[in-house]
Amino acid sequence: MQIFRDSFGPGFCEFCGCLLSVSSVCQFSIEVCFNSDPVLPKYRRKVKFLAQRKTIVGRGQSQLYYDGHHPMAITLQSSCNVVEPCPPSDRLSQLVQIGVAHEPDRMKRMENQPSIGLNPIQEILIGPGLDLEFESDIDPSAPEPAQYETAYVTSHKSPCRAGAFSIDGQLCATGSVDASIKILDVDRMLAKSSMESAEPQNDQQGHPVIRTLYDHIEEVTCLEFHPSSPILASGSNDKTVKMFDYSKSSVRKAHKTIQESTLVRCLSFHPSGDFMIVGTDHFVLRMYDTTTTQCFVCCLPTSQHKQAITAVKYSQDGRIYCSGSKDGDIKLWDGVSSKCVATFNRAHDGAEISSLTFTRNGKYLLSSGKDSLVKLWELSSARCLIAYTGAGSMGQQVHRAQAVFNHTEDYVLFPNEATTSLCAWNSRNAARQNLLSLGHNGVVRHLCHAPTSAAFLTCSDDFRARFWYKRQIHVSA
Incomplete structure (x- = not known):
């Protein structure tokens, strides 16, 4: 006013x-x-x-x-x-x-929203997602995160600090300080867990690890699956972004490499897969053509961050993308012109930005920072609508931690660095849910939730990655 x-x-x-x-x-x-x-x-x-x-x-x-x-x-x-x-x-x-x-039916409005590459049955099961403008007081349809159980554990030779799910939720990948990358089959992990305890497996018959990739020479810092092709992109401290075609069973090396000037911290594919944004230790945000590897940057130097970029993400329709930095700012960028259209200054009171993710409808942005807070931003008004609090008893965090939605966007998940437990909130009213002990012997360095089912992946400094799942209980008549 x-x-x-x-x-x-x-x-x-x-x-x-x-x-x-x-x-x-x-x-x-x-x-x-x-x-x-x-x-x-x-x-x-x-x-x-x-x-x-x-x-x-x-x-x-x-x-x-x-x-x-x-x-x-x-x-x-x-x-x-x-x-x-x-x-x-x-x-x-x-x-x-x-x-x-006179309000239009919500499912009719969903017809105009961008698809996330799922079949109609999957889209019905996961629901329309978070929309506080409509149905802000509905009860969650998904299981509470505290009900999840460890279904499988895989180990690296060094701390595990990167992970990702494919867009259909059938595959997941882990990356380590030992420079290796593993791709795992979700159905095989579930089959193993139904017969054996959740300990690292050694037998090769039906083994969940379907690919092991060796092409980086330093720590793997970030991973993301291509939205439509069998390609996995990885970033590393060796200053490269590599793309692996995992459709070939014998693949070990990348078929395409992008050389950066500094270590790579984060990356995100455009929904079409034709472009990729990359954040590095340099303050300038890069966009790459994934076919030609040509690089594009915003033409206005004053629009860039002031310090290293720590988080990037495309919206579901690709119209905008976001970036977060050590400078504490969050920026929104036009997906076509690559111009900065908005800046949330000191989004977490100046603390380093740890993670960013859009809701499926593109109305909101979820952010986490090293101040141990998780915030939900309304993009149309550039306001913080909800602050999810109580995760960090020690205040400032040492390591970055990811805040993510579950597959229905009913819950917000965030690992507690001090207690190695999982905090969860109702995404609509920020009501605290029960804690889940994650069972790691080291700090959880990465968390990602499956896009289509009640499953998530935790990666830790104890060299292990744990796959968590909530099995459906079928009651016979």
């Missing part, structure tokens, strides 16, 4: 100079904006926005009086600096009922 105080000082209308309260807009300004063409459109929009907000506050105050909540109505009036109290009225409740009655 301070947009109307630039020219005449605090509390004065920008157009006529009359004295205003914080939530007021003078009638003269409204008439000028809507009846006079010379006024700039952006000011017309600002006045209209404030007028709408004033109406909403008034309706809310009237409804509180009508329902008998007089202290709350007075608090609302004082906090919004409304000069004149509003009379009791049930109009807000009536408007809500009318709006809900």
